[in-house]
Amino acid sequence: MRTRAAGRTGVTKDLGADPVEPQSNRLRYLDAATRQIARGMNLDETLQELCRAAVPAFADTAFVHLYAPLPVGDETAAAPRVLKLHTADRAPFRRATAQRSGPRAPTAGPVQAAEAVHPAANGLLTKLLRAGRPVIADTRDIAAALSELLAADSASRTEVTGRRLILAPLHGRNQVMGSVVLIREGDRPAFTEDDLLVASQLATHTALGIDKAVLYAREASVADALQRTMLPPSLPEPAGVLLASRYLPSSRTAQVGGDWYDAIPLPGNRVALVIGDVMGHSMTSAAIMGQLRTIVQTLAGLDLPPDEILHHLDEQAERLGSEHTATCLYAMYDPVLHRLLISNAGHLPPVLLRPDGGTEVVEVPPGAPIGVGGGGFECTELHAPAGATLLLYTDGLVESRDSDVLTGVERLRGCLQAAAAQSTPPALELLCDQALGTLGPGDRDDDVALLVARFQGILPETVAYWYLAPRPQTAGQARRLTRRTLHDWGLDSLVESTELLVSEVVANAVRFASRPLVLRLLCTDVLRCEVEDDSPLVPRMRHARLSDEGGRGLFLVDQLARRWGATRVSTGKVVWFEQPLPSDEDSG
Known part of the structure; x- marks a missing residue:
């Protein structure tokens, strides 16, 4: 990712401008810079605040490289496994950059994705990141390693020479999360050992902000997922x-x-x-x-x-x-x-x-x-x-x-x-x-x-219901009422199957009911039959043996109906089934 940072009052003063009190300048700068970095509420804001704090007050260009994906939480605390994932497996970096434009006129822009960097598993760059200590590119080997880190950024064109580049790894709570690279151009003093302490503090506070942002985002994601699943x-x-x-x-x-x-x-x-x-x-x-x-x-x-x-x-x-x-x-x-x-x-x-x-x-x-x-x-x-x-x-x-x-x-x-x-x-x-x-x-x-x-409602003429006494003759009475109603509704093709299903469900209700039961037919987009009685015992389908005289009623319902079920209610239970209308069967 890339951003161009604009300076802010309190952190943009060049640390080399006052040679009389360099230590006081560094402390004042660090105080203002760390407070500015802490203002970031999410990952992008934290990176932008770091870049704005570092450029141009401390450096002319700042690169932030982050592992992609970022390690989060304690589950990645085992250092060897984490380092292997991000080196041998060649996990790419995400990147943010900041540069001053003109003598001391920095510009700012949105954080954007940059090309990936794949450090070698056993290379010097990986070792520098593992060590976790900020270093100055004051040797040929270190300069070559840091050139590898910057090589993917075609816009930088930065030559790593002398003591003008610092690498400061970003250490989260349990693992390295990336690195900050700070570069000074030739018109400014080279970095000193004291500047390493400043870079280390910038990196530490940035890593804390990144850690906070990542954990906050994960918590937000978990919370949102929890609610949506409910x-x-x-x-x-x-x-x-x-x-x-x-x-x-x-x-x-x-x-x-x-x-x-x-x-x-x-x-x-x-x-x-x-x-x-x-x-x-x-x-x-x-x-x-x-x-x-x-x-x-x-x-x-x-x-x-x-x-x-x-x-x-x-x-x-x-x-x-x-x-x-x-x-x-x-x-x-x-x-x-x-x-x-x-x-x-x-x-x-x-x-x-x-x-x-x-x-x-x-x-x-x-x-x-x-x-x-x-x-x-x-x-x-x-x-x-x-x-x-x-x-x-x-x-x-x-x-x-x-x-x-x-x-x-x-x-x-x-x-x-x-x-x-x-x-x-x-x-x-x-x-x-x-x-x-x-x-x-x-x-x-x-x-x-x-x-x-x-x-929308249901038209009264598409609903029929009766109160039936719980006696042996009730199943036959229910069949006659069903046959007559389906004929009136023009559903003669469903009479035979519906009569059989109604007879089985009503007969089962008569066995346990002590008060009048209710038979209800509804013709909407399906034909639905409901039988309500005052018994709380919900029927269950059994697999009858060849020698059994009964126990096949609900098996027939399950085979002939499109759907069926039983629901307990405050006054007992309702057993229902549904059948497709003839037009539905024809279209299927």
Whole structure:
């Protein structure tokens, strides 16, 4: 990499300009230079600050060579292995340079990649780097070795002569990370032994900055990867609702947060929409977020009302023994009834974009945050007409240093209304982009999570359900109801297989149910059948022996259905299966 460095006040004074107090000049220079190098927040900034501090106050040209890839962490602490990797394996260097332009007028530019340098495994250059001590090119051998290091830089054209070049290896905590080469031209005094001490200090503080930058970047990468693996890799595609999402980490990448979202399919083609935010920014926040998200998924599988979900989530959060609290909003959408149930635990209210293009902030009693232990969550029921869009978000979207939450929510409403005015209804991906467009310029102090759901609903004529008493004749009754319904839907080609599957599932439910069971048929992009009963015993597929009279029901379901499954709910369980529609089979 290459950069041209500009001088700054306090470090650009030529160290040879005042021969009366050379030692005081060096101390003052080192104090200013090391503080300047420490200002670098990442690798490139650290290299640039070194070059600016060294040129032209101490040298006319500065090269920084770094191993590529850089060794990081304690796992590379074994010196022989590290040196072998970077010499015998001929690992290339990365490079940054700085040069003064004119008598004392340095220029600066961005750090860029340069040609790679491959030092010989047993050459003098490798030995100099291993030794870790700064040296002056005052002998022919050392000059030749350093010429090898500079040879790849076609722009330098520097001849290594006399005592005008210093090599100072960059030592991290456990290994050599590269080197700094400092060159003086003929119009300046040659380097002295005292200058070696200055170069050594510059290299030491640069190595500490590089070490810090590399470890910081690795921590940021691990934190970001941790959080992203805890977010859903993709959203489900339930019938009757379209989903889209966005997640943006904070600009302070190592300060990972606890924002999360989720969409969880439920029996009856319903879907749970979840958004949450663990307070604080740390690896602990991200870990707690992962635990809470897992708890919510487990509770959602029980098919509890939203307020009960939050109640049990609050109880479990207290048992985690963490001082962190979290906000969470849980919504349940029923596409058949066009109904939305919402419960809130201290989270920001969602924004609803109506089919006519108007917007409103959904008034939901906030409740106490998760982990506080206050409980008392309320459930709000809303009509969710087809074409309406619900936006769930975290406070990073609407809160900034320059505006409060209420102002941010109003700005979000205005943005959504403007998007609806351009296109009705606006595409969900475009809507997400428009919502993120409300973020002001500059660094973000908080993560942003956004979940958008457009309600389409399921037509009532594509749903049929019955309550059936748990008695021996119920399987036959279920077959007759299924046959008549499929005939009305024009699905006669599916009658035979569906009758058999319904009969097996209903017969199994009758064996264990003590209350009326529910048979439900839904015709969307697939034909779905659900049988719900009050027994918590979930059936499992067995491989029956030839002599067995039963035990083949679920085997038939597994063979004939495209998909099937069983889900425990608060009132018992739901066994379901799906079959492709005739058009799907024909196209396949």
